[in-house]
Amino acid sequence: MRPIRIVSLVAGILLVVVGVGLGTAGTTVLVTSAANGDEDGFLTTPTFDLQTSAYAITAEELELVASPADWAPARELELRLTVTPDTGPVFVGLAPRDDVARYLDGVAHDEVQRLDLPDAAFTARAVDRTPAPPAEQDFWAASVEGSGRQTLDWTAEPGRWAVVVMNPDATPGLAVTARAGVQSSLLVPLGAGALAAGLMLLAAGVALIVGALARQGTGARQGTGVGQTGTEAPLGAAGPATPTCSPVAVVGRLDRPSRGLWLVKWLLLVPHAIVLVALWITFVVLTLVAGVAILFTGRYPPSLFDVNVGILRWSWRVSFYGYAALGTDRYPPFTLEPADYPADLTIVHPERLSRGLVLVKWWLLALPHYLVLAVLTGGGGSWVVAEAGDGTGWRLALGGGVLGILVLVAAVALLFTARYPTGLFDLVVGINRWAFRVIAYAALMTDEYPPFRLDLGGGEPTPPTAPQAPTGGPTHAPVPTGQPV
Known part of the structure; x- marks a missing residue:
């Protein structure tokens, strides 16, 4: 291959790989948004049953990295936590992790490590004291309290955050069902943009690969045995292909x-x-x-x-x-x-x-x-x-x-x-x-239905009109290049 074709081939392969990656990511975002979104456009998790005999249930792994860009996705991110108590009222709050750690220091509570259907994994904290009612604390960035389903919405900000679910009177024992959701005004545009960019890169990559690999002119094709019509014998064949031969x-x-x-x-x-x-x-x-x-x-x-x-x-x-x-x-x-x-x-x-x-x-x-x-x-x-x-x-x-x-x-x-x-x-x-x-x-390259057979032997069986291999030749000698059988 000429150097320019080698460069085109390498560039085309890179564009195809990047294009497929972007297209897959964009498609995943769009499909997920359509399939898992609620009536308000939040992407939500399944509903989980959480219960504890301690004073509180916490999730302390929420960390958002600060970004100097005003258009960064983190600044357009909204979080929603929906909690429904089995009985009585419930308190749901979100606050800086350090403040929550001081508030619950020495208090018996269960920390959610991961959510696995249908149960959640907890890490229990030792009991040492009784906490004050959560509503009396002033460090909550967002909180809701009441009977029935409670929905906490929060516009994300950089930092290390923790979610706390408790009884409003800070008594032990709690059973709730919970579901988390996330929404971003940039999510669908980013998905659509990634998909469009992926398709364009894929098209450009395929065009470069075809340009680098496609042979020019019928003469080149005749020399390979590829590109022949069904009525012509490929170069090197002993005679025209018979109707019983596979293309x-x-x-x-x-x-x-x-x-x-x-x-x-x-x-x-x-x-x-x-x-x-x-x-x-x-x-x-x-x-x-x-x-x-x-x-x-x-x-x-x-x-x-x-x-x-x-x-x-x-x-x-x-x-x-x-x-x-x-x-x-x-x-x-x-x-x-x-x-x-x-x-x-x-x-x-x-x-x-x-x-x-x-x-x-x-x-x-x-x-x-x-x-x-x-x-x-x-x-x-x-x-x-x-x-x-x-x-x-x-x-x-x-x-x-x-x-x-x-x-x-x-x-x-x-x-x-x-x-x-x-x-x-x-x-x-x-x-x-x-x-x-x-x-x-x-792949639409022939209309002849494939036979249900293995055609044993290293080389393809030769048509009746083709000359036989000399006696004593190799057991698996191939037919001449390009012979249709």
């Missing part, structure tokens, strides 16, 4: 993995994981754009198709190197293009796609495959590699489902025999091949 070709060739490198591949794969997070966000965005284009034109834009195929190819190489196959110790290249590597993926670019299938194939038609793949690949998992006497240990994540178990068996076989069982490798590659075919179908 998605996933190739994996066993490449002498070592005994123990798989123990540290999780660390070696960190750079790829960071890049792939941004690339898969780009993949989703481009798929949405392509879906709209297919819906109105029946065509998948070739430039977007090339980038998405490259992302799948990159993902397959990393998966093949990593814990989805452990098929090689050759480090995956940082490129979307075909390369001299034991794993490869190509997809024939369709000349036309069904407009109507765009609306149903990614969720309804692909549902049977999702159910099967949930069993084959699982939702993730881990196995204990080393465990200490206290039950703690280092866990190595190898995935879940049948695939995870097979890869774990292969890893143990490599560790003790330095050999990867051939039949096991074929099964592992077959499950991965099934998964990538379903991804390509759900």
